[in-house]
Amino acid sequence: MSFPVFDLHCDTALGLLGKELCGGIELKSNDLHIDLDRAKTLPGYAQCFACFTTPFMEQWYKKSPVEIFEREMAMILHQMEKNPKMIRQVYSAEEVQKNQEKGIMSGILTIEGPAGFGFDPALLEDLQTIGFRMTTLGWNEMNVLTGSHKTGGGLTDQGREFVKEAQRVGMMVDVSHISDEGFWDIMDITEKPIVASHSNSRAVCDNSRNLTDDMFRAICQSGGVAGFNQCAPFVGEKPDLDTVCDHILHFLELDPEGEHIALGGDLDGCDELPEGFDGVQSYPAMAAKLLERGVDDTILRKIYWENALGVMEVCCT
Numbered sequence: 001m002s003f004p005v006f007d008l009h010c011d012t013a014l015g016l017l018g019k020e021l022c023g024g025i026e027l028k029s030n031d032l033h034i035d036l037d038r039a040k041t042l043p044g045y046a047q048c049f050a051c052f053t054t055p056f057m058e059q060w061y062k063k064s065p066v067e068i069f070e071r072e073m074a075m076i077l078h079q080m081e082k083n084p085k086m087i088r089q090v091y092s093a094e095e096v097q098k099n100q101e102k103g104i105m106s107g108i109l110t111i112e113g114p115a116g117f118g119f120d121p122a123l124l125e126d127l128q129t130i131g132f133r134m135t136t137l138g139w140n141e142m143n144v145l146t147g148s149h150k151t152g153g154g155l156t157d158q159g160r161e162f163v164k165e166a167q168r169v170g171m172m173v174d175v176s177h178i179s180d181e182g183f184w185d186i187m188d189i190t191e192k193p194i195v196a197s198h199s200n201s202r203a204v205c206d207n208s209r210n211l212t213d214d215m216f217r218a219i220c221q222s223g224g225v226a227g228f229n230q231c232a233p234f235v236g237e238k239p240d241l242d243t244v245c246d247h248i249l250h251f252l253e254l255d256p257e258g259e260h261i262a263l264g265g266d267l268d269g270c271d272e273l274p275e276g277f278d279g280v281q282s283y284p285a286m287a288a289k290l291l292e293r294g295v296d297d298t299i300l301r302k303i304y305w306e307n308a309l310g311v312m313e314v315c316c317t
């Protein structure tokens with residue numbers, strides 16, 4: 001049994017950009033975690049491609065986050081345009097569904113870290129027009145919108161304005177990487193479902209990047225989803241597919257109908273993956289393991305496809 005895959009987060013844009021600087025690489029076929037040839041083996045595929053930026057990029061690459069943001073966006077749009085029979089950029093959940101029916105993959109632009117546009121809420125409307133459909137308030141840094149899971153500290157007034165404006169223009173607000181205080185500040189003001197695009201269960205793996213049970217319950221109450229992150233340090237010690245299942249099964253104890261669990265693999269954003277999960281092509285193996293551990297077909301289809309699609313439909317209109 002194999003299911004279409006809707007994945008809420010990857011860092012393939014930066015991955016491709018990094019490789020480009022060393023001589024060129026293609027989305028169609030590469031040695032990263034995600035390429036179109038491997039994704040094509042799935043019975044349907046929608047991928048959120050994050051344009052990731054942080055102020056740390058000045059130190060890391062000696063380039064401004066603004067330049068890197070623009071180059072990531074250009075890279076992913078260009079790569080989709082080069083492969084129109086395989087993948088198309090989409091702006092709505094309806095287009096994802098239509099592509100799926102036609103056997104075409106869908107690519108959705110998303111934002112991980114608003115450093116690339118100066119944390120400016122006034123720019124969200126233009127970014128929405130370009131096609132961005134989800135945004136975090138930051139990465140691991142403390143910034144003008146909020147503290148992160150590394151620094152602590154809640155939302156500033158500009159952070160509250162950012163959340164309101166993102167929801168007004170039709171972008172999903174993504175709480176992955178935020179501090180616990182910032183998470184609850186967002187929950188106090190949100191008017192739409194909240195997404196943790198790539199965050200696991202802190203009860204199963206105690207890491208500040210993961211969600212406490214109370215946080216996951218709050219996401220459920222908002223009507224949102226948490227996307228399962230394959231990055232090994234957030235899954236467990238020497239994790240394998242059973243460790244992956246432990247997270248999903250724990251979330252299912254809190255959400256027995258499986259309406260609020262999704263996928264957000266963080267592929268190409270992490271060095272180490274669980275044993276048995278090598279890239280986008282491994283989603284069927286993970287589904288087989290979940291079936292073996294007692295999760296039924298109906299719930300798996302929701303986790304793999306329907307839940308993320310539903311939240312996109314509600315938030316991005």
Ligand SMILES: [Zn+2]
Nearest residue numbers: 112177198269
């Ligand atoms: Zn991330």
